[in-house]
Amino acid sequence: MGCTASDVIAALRAAAVVMAEHRDELVNLDRAIGDADHGENMRRGFTALLSKLDSSPPETPGAALKLLATTLISTVGGAAGPLYGTAFLRAATAVGDLAELDGAAVAKALHAALDGVVARGKAEVGDKTMVDALVPAVSAAEAAGGEVDAVLKAAADAAASGAESTVPLVARKGRASYLGERSAGHLDPGARSTSLLLRSFADSARVAR
Amino acid sequence: MRPVEEPKVGLVIVSHSEMLASGIAELATQMAPQVDVEAVGGTPDGGLGTDYDSVCAALVSADSGAGVVVLYDLGSAKMTAEMAVESADDPARFALVDAPVVEGAVAAAVASQGGAHLRDVAAAAVGASGEAPVQAAPARPALHLVTDPLSVEIELTNDVGLHARPAALLARTVAELDADVLVRYRDSEANAASVLALMGLGAPGGESVEVIATGKDAREAVRRIEELAERGFDD
Known part of the structure; x- marks a missing residue:
């Protein structure tokens, strides 16, 4: 069973709730090693998405992802705007105008998203960024195969451990890199939000099934 | 208008x-x-x-x-x-x-x-990064190795010398010319195309700088800078 436009819209609405619930957590993570705005930026971006979903509901999964991308680019204000914006824009391009996404299409979209983040932010694994969550997530998604829920669950599990792996790292990209050694010992907020989003998408896919 | x-x-x-x-x-x-x-x-x-x-x-x-x-x-x-x-x-x-x-x-x-x-x-x-005036080892080909550089000494008759506005005026004056112009003050040299390098010379009013120009419009560049200095950089 595939994932239709209304499934994707439901998943994005659920993700907006998750971003609002975790706003303070992300702000606090970002306060430790950044500029303390990541949680508020993500909440603002996804809240803006909700009103756009109401006013002009997208008709394909790709259109929904593109709406998310352009909304995040316009409203987030921090690095997460261009990074997630590029990620979801590439994901939207990868799925094209498919009416329904299967597991393989979702894995392909995740891979395109990762390529977009890397192209935009130039980060590598080990730099203490969202790439540390996304790289293992894409590998796991591609290895998992199967239906959308299985692919997203594998991605979410791998992203969670990938995010945890950022704790001891010294940041080499982004605002946290200015802290040098002092950035070690903290979870990277971008890796955490990536992990939260993938978990939320996986939960939505499981419920839809 | x-x-x-x-x-x-x-x-x-x-x-x-x-x-x-x-x-x-x-x-x-x-x-x-x-x-x-x-x-x-x-x-x-x-x-x-x-x-x-x-x-x-x-x-x-x-x-x-x-x-x-x-x-x-x-x-x-x-x-x-x-x-x-x-x-x-x-x-x-x-x-x-x-x-x-x-x-x-x-x-x-x-x-x-x-x-x-x-x-x-x-x-x-x-090019503005790390733009201190060129000291001992010039990064660009040393102008004195180029044939027939035009060199002239110019007195800074204005009060502030080659400070921000005069330096900008000087750089602007030569920008459109086909000439490489170097300004030397004591042991430092600056490319006249760079306002920041000129300011970095720290040449105060009352002092003299050497202007060295090469290229097709070298003569015109020197003429314009002399004229500018005579006007006291319009200060």
């Missing part, structure tokens, strides 16, 4: 802070009054951050036909500027440069004021 002139390369300063962007624009415009320097900083609600739509609007507004050089401060400012340039109707009209934002903006503005084209204005910004 001003005579009709070629459009000048515009500048966009993208910062996390509206105050920072405006301050840099103010500084750059002081030395290049005819250049459109657009400051864009902060989020629409007045917070710190960068706003994609504002950057897109600034790119359009700064382009009067000669293209735009875009400078930025930190991480997301760069990424937001990149995305805005990528989404422009003609991305080739915009040059996003990795340069120290203050020095780069001043250098680019002065180059644009002198009539430089997009590529050269961008190069002026990039």
Whole structure:
């Protein structure tokens, strides 16, 4: 069973709730090693998405992802705007105008998203960024195969451990890199939000099934 | 009424802070009054951050036909500027440069004021990094090795010497000429195309500097600088 436009819209609405619930957590993570705005930026971006979903509901999964991308680019204000914006824009391009996404299409979209983040932010694994969550997530998604829920669950599990792996790292990209050694010992907020989003998408896919 | 002139390369300063962007624009415009320097900083609600739509609007507004050089401060400012340039109707009209934002903006503005084209204005910004006057080992081919350099000693008759405004005037004076001009004060040398390098000489009023010019317009360059000095740099 595939994932239709209304499934994707439901998943994005659920993700907006998750971003609002975790706003303070992300702000606090970002306060430790950044500029303390990541949680508020993500909440603002996804809240803006909700009103756009109401006013002009997208008709394909790709259109929904593109709406998310352009909304995040316009409203987030921090690095997460261009990074997630590029990620979801590439994901939207990868799925094209498919009416329904299967597991393989979702894995392909995740891979395109990762390529977009890397192209935009130039980060590598080990730099203490969202790439540390996304790289293992894409590998796991591609290895998992199967239906959308299985692919997203594998991605979410791998992203969670990938995010945890950022704790001891010294940041080499982004605002946290200015802290040098002092950035070690903290979870990277971008890796955490990536992990939260993938978990939320996986939960939505499981419920839809 | 001003005579009709070629459009000048515009500048966009993208910062996390509206105050920072405006301050840099103010500084750059002081030395290049005819250049459109657009400051864009902060989020629409007045917070710190960068706003994609504002950057897109600034790119359009700064382009009067000669293209735009875009400078930025930190991480997301760069990424937001990149995305805005990528989404422009003609991305080739915009040059996003990795340069120290203050020095780069001043250098680019002065180059644009002198009539430089997009590529050269961008190069002026990039070249502004670490721009101390050349000391013992000049980075560029030493001009005294070039045949027939024109050399003349010039007294700085104004009070402040080669400070910001006079340095900008001097750089502007030679910018449009086909000549390499070097200004030497004591043991330091500066490329006259670079306002910051000229200021870095620290040559005060009452002192003399040596002007060394090569190239097709070397004579004209020296003549103009002499004239400028005689007028006391219009101070």
